[in-house]
Amino acid sequence: xxxxxxxxxxxxxxxxxxxxxxxxxxxxxxxxxxxxxxxxxxxxxxxxxxxxxxxxxxxxxxxxxxxxxxxxxxxxxxxxxxxxxxxxxxxxxxxxxxxxxxxxxxxxxxxxxxxxxxxxxxxxxxxxxxxxxxxxxxxxxxxxxxxxxxxxxxxxxxxxxxxxxx
Numbered sequence: 001x002x003x004x005x006x007x008x009x010x011x012x013x014x015x016x017x018x019x020x021x022x023x024x025x026x027x028x029x030x031x032x033x034x035x036x037x038x039x040x041x042x043x044x045x046x047x048x049x050x051x052x053x054x055x056x057x058x059x060x061x062x063x064x065x066x067x068x069x070x071x072x073x074x075x076x077x078x079x080x081x082x083x084x085x086x087x088x089x090x091x092x093x094x095x096x097x098x099x100x101x102x103x104x105x106x107x108x109x110x111x112x113x114x115x116x117x118x119x120x121x122x123x124x125x126x127x128x129x130x131x132x133x134x135x136x137x138x139x140x141x142x143x144x145x146x147x148x149x150x151x152x153x154x155x156x157x158x159x160x161x162x163x164x165x166x
Contacts, residue, residue, distance in 0.1 A: 098113075
């Protein structure tokens with residue numbers, strides 16, 4: 001009996017070439033996968049504020065003007081509107097208190113101003129959210145003071161002013 005299995009196992013040059021190209025194709029696919037992972041990692045680092053490759057605004061790029069806003073007509077939008085209205089009411093109340101207890105700045109003719117310490121003690125009976133409301137009012141340019149946040153005691157002499165048109 002003749003053993004033909006050995007002859008069947010010998011590869012032709014065409015079969016060797018086909019195996020080599022398949023192996024090369026697998027290597028190039030793997031290289032492409034890693035190249036994509038590297039590119040994705042670099043893009044992700046642009047949105048990481050702790051990265052040296054951080055780009056301000058990259059996280060919102062291409063997301064449109066409505067990014068970060070609730071869908072129109074939703075319950076979330078209604079809550080957002082109610083919250084915004086509440087903050088507006090609180091700012092209006094704060095400005096009224098500053099106008100009531102503050103003095104007029106002669107240099108600016110009409111700007112009312114008060115020291116934070118006096119405002120803090122007067123406003124303590126009205127609300128416990130004075131500093132937060134002040135920060136929102138400053139952001140909306142309805143009142144002015146030095147610094148980002150004021151603290152009871154250490155910031156008592158900081159002047160808080162309300163422009164005439166606020």
